[in-house]
Amino acid sequence: LLKNLDMPAPPPGEVLVKVLRAGICNTDLELVAGYYPYCGILGHEFVGCVETGVDSLIGRRVVGEINASCGKCSICSMDHPGHCPHRTVLGIVNRNGAFAEYLSLPAENLHVVPDVVSTDAATFTEPLAAALQIPKQVKVGSATRALVVGDGKLGLLVAQTLHLSRCQVVAIGRHAGKLEILSHRGIEISMSNDFSGKGFDVAVECTGNQEGFAIARQSLRPQGTLVMKSTYAGKLTFDASSFVVDEITLVGSRCGPFTSALELLHRNEANVESLIHERYSLVDGIHAFERARASGVLKVLLEMD
């Protein structure tokens, strides 16, 4: 835990944001475990209040897209700024994150939170947007049989967003209590141990481990699509020939559309607040991380307000 930090001094075009609330994500836990050599302040899921930078934003509650791109390179000009090779990423790559009193982000990264959306709910904008990236990459609809593997925070959001996209969703995991959040919304659930479903059009891997990957793979019909939605610390091994013979498509999926996520929250269509398990103040951050790592614990929030 870093203490007595200097206040960030936003460069031109950036905005100073006072953090109100932040969520701990599995990527944060993986970063601590060494998945990527990052040494700054962690945290990329947040709601804040703009302090200085852009007059029209001052005093507004905002959430922020995490990739800050250069705007000039060939990838940016192809309209893929989230993949800019020169980008910084809030709390992940060369940019101090949200587990702090203040952060700085480019003004264009910020989205104002509608008044009717609570600060708690808005903290889920970033992971909800990530879940909404899937229908942007893979064609899904009412005829789509979709399996979601993993009942962690991201799995529960992915299952809900695919359900809202009218897919026939089955969600599997190891925690009956977590899966219940989904069955209350009319989503079919199963314990992983009891599951032997086959013939899915799409399987979304949200566990970040080899076993979850294998379950997702085995559930697919020929020419089905396996979406990888998790951060993986380490390498994965797979039977390449079976991918070729069955003509499986594997899709890596990362950040998604904030606007769509805020619309879902505005219409109160996604149940995010029941994912909140515990809350801590920033000074209890180390303990909060320990709790976020514990089996069975869903979202842990850090409160700065």
Place this chain on the structure above:
Amino acid sequence: LLKNLDMPAPPPGEVLVKVLRAGICNTDLELVAGYYPYCGILGHEFVGCVETGVDSLIGRRVVGEINASCGKCSICSMDHPGHCPHRTVLGIVNRNGAFAEYLSLPAENLHVVPDVVSTDAATFTEPLAAALQIPKQVKVGSATRALVVGDGKLGLLVAQTLHLSRCQVVAIGRHAGKLEILSHRGIEISMSNDFSGKGFDVAVECTGNQEGFAIARQSLRPQGTLVMKSTYAGKLTFDASSFVVDEITLVGSRCGPFTSALELLHRNEANVESLIHERYSLVDGIHAFERARASGVLKVLLEMD
């Protein structure tokens, strides 16, 4: 080598074909190496002459699609007969293949070879169709920068078909003599050792080994597509997190459209005959296999006529 085999007795709906010529494919070599537990007669690239079965076909030169499906299951009714779980596959799964004097296939699997297409050229229909599966699965066009990794038989066909699809193709491999076949057709080539290209939209892995997979992966731009076109004996390991962060799509690709392949051969647009390195009679089959396995050797044909 199996000798003195009984003549196949085609069941109803199947046709007896006298084999004229057959090609040895890397999949045949992998099958001998144990990639899949198959014990029948090998061979799935062939041209034959129909002996009995369907009057309109008798005496005609034909090529044959290799997957014989049940026509009744849910996969068949979804119009994916090539992926029927009950299918037999010529020379690969529960169906004796083309390295023999005669074979049997369902009548609907056969395609008549146009008179202007030589028997040598028509022997390439199956692998050429496999190459043509790529533009059916991945959107490509004149703006597409495509890398083909591997200068084996399949790589040379893939590079040519992507070039005919107007892609900007770069083909890399280890054999200057093989790559020359492509440079003569206006395709950019490079030796694998000298290659450090980046930013490709599509990379097609045609080597069947981990090193080729790594080169294909590293060449891609974010949100690029890696097509796996080879048979792999064993497993592949990959950095799953980088697939997620860069949102890479991996596509397994197998059999393709025979009609399109025969049209290409009819229009003489693909150079296949320069891929023929050696020819043997069926009784020299073992030696032919040894030669097909040798480094630098492209297509080895077995001649039965």
